[in-house]
Amino acid sequence: MALNGLASIAERCYKITQSYLEIKEPPTAIIAETQDAIKLTKKYLLQEIFDRWSPLGREISLSYNGGKDCQVLLLIYLACLHEYCSQNMPGQPLPVKRLNAVFIDQAETFTTLEQFVEETKERYSLSLYESERGTNKNISMAQAFDKYLTDNPETKAIVVGIRHTDPFAQHLKPIQRTDDGWPDFLRLQPILHWKLAQVWSFLLYSGEPICGIYSVGFTSLGDISHTLPNSHLRISNSPSLRFQWEIEHSFSGDQTVHCSALCGDDVHLQNHEYLPGWYLVDDTLERCGRNKR
Template sequence: MKKNDINQLEDSFAKFVMLLSSLHSKELSTKIMDAILTIDGILDKYGIEKTAIAFNGGKDSTLLLHLFRICVTKKFGPDTQINAFFIRSNDEFTDLIPFVHKMASIYKLNLKELPGQMQHSLAQYKEQQPHIVAALMGTRSTDPIGKYMRSKIQWSDKGWPQFLRVCPLFDWSYCDVWKAIRGLSIPYCNLYDKGYSSLGECSKTTKNPALIIEGSEHRYKPASSLNDGNLERANRDQA
């Protein structure tokens, strides 16, 4: 994020509460606190040792990571490591990888990188970390995977490695996510300031035509300025 020095990030719960109180949307504040309560409930039930977060550097998982770090810091202290995994394709944006690594350092992640297809990678992670029960995910109900989920907390489908999928942002909209990221001053990948509203495989993802600056062929507005969440994935190959 251009205006934020992520090296100065402080995951203080008091700072979070102060920023939360400055938001001008009661609805958004309520959603944030609901997400916090969901995460707290999982940590109360399974503890930090049996909980992990899926982090891929995208906007949703970045917001979720920030909220998760706040909960972990409040409950266990600022030096507590967070279990995390990154399912890394062979076609990632070059800007994304260093961002993931930098965030892993700042947010104190015990990050496992898992190359390949999702189901295989999750099986690999389960084999490496058999004690992990709950997996926090940035999935929303409008995502391709999310639309098949019945609720924000449910077990993996039959035939998949068994994790309790926990999606605190499940009922959030695209605009909710950006309002929270902006309002809470959360650092994010710079690709979102270059016309990308959704990040997938590099070869199948272009800049969103809905973000092009009028009268310009090559200049784009940041992803946070996209008001129609239905166009979030207009830059992605939907095949």
């Protein structure tokens, strides 16, 4: 039986995840810690989230903006979708073709990031709702989600790739309602416990394409006019690569980091001063490229 696009990428993500979990005698502490982080995220998804909201219906949506954190979460979500289907409907074709996803960003983003989102929404079979960006800054993120929920009233819960080390995220829980002032829905946050190094370790091992903006010294992708390369990645600071093993043994087998091409005005970001984003592993320095407004 030929697999539909979603079934086939879900199976690939399952193989990537399994293969990472099966790295024997992990060569670095980061890999061992990332294996534990993946196991906990899988537990949240398979035992707590998919039990309450079927991943095959329209109740769950994924917040996806092409950044590294939500990509890691998407890979593990797809792996769990494959596992869920193998357990609950073995041998049957997947009844959905695309996953509901939403990209709300009031900021003006990098053309390269927008292009990457376009490419990856096909790669990962997402049915992606995109808010109007750049031009409509008078609408808050909460209001934009309100509109999304009006247009998609079946949505009960949205999966978010936020981590405890993100601003104001220290006390968040894996499953919780939105705050006052936000439309009422459940936030599903299964990678809260992930550290920056763990995100890079798994993403680089996966061999999946990643957004090209990371290749030129960025570590956190915000509003284009307030995001700069991270000064801690200046070559003169000699940051070292912690993920040699992951790149050499990557699932894709070609020992390469696949970054999307810089496009539009972003071509000018190419430089010889900064190392790529994955040379930074200190969570406290991750947002050093974000300027205060």
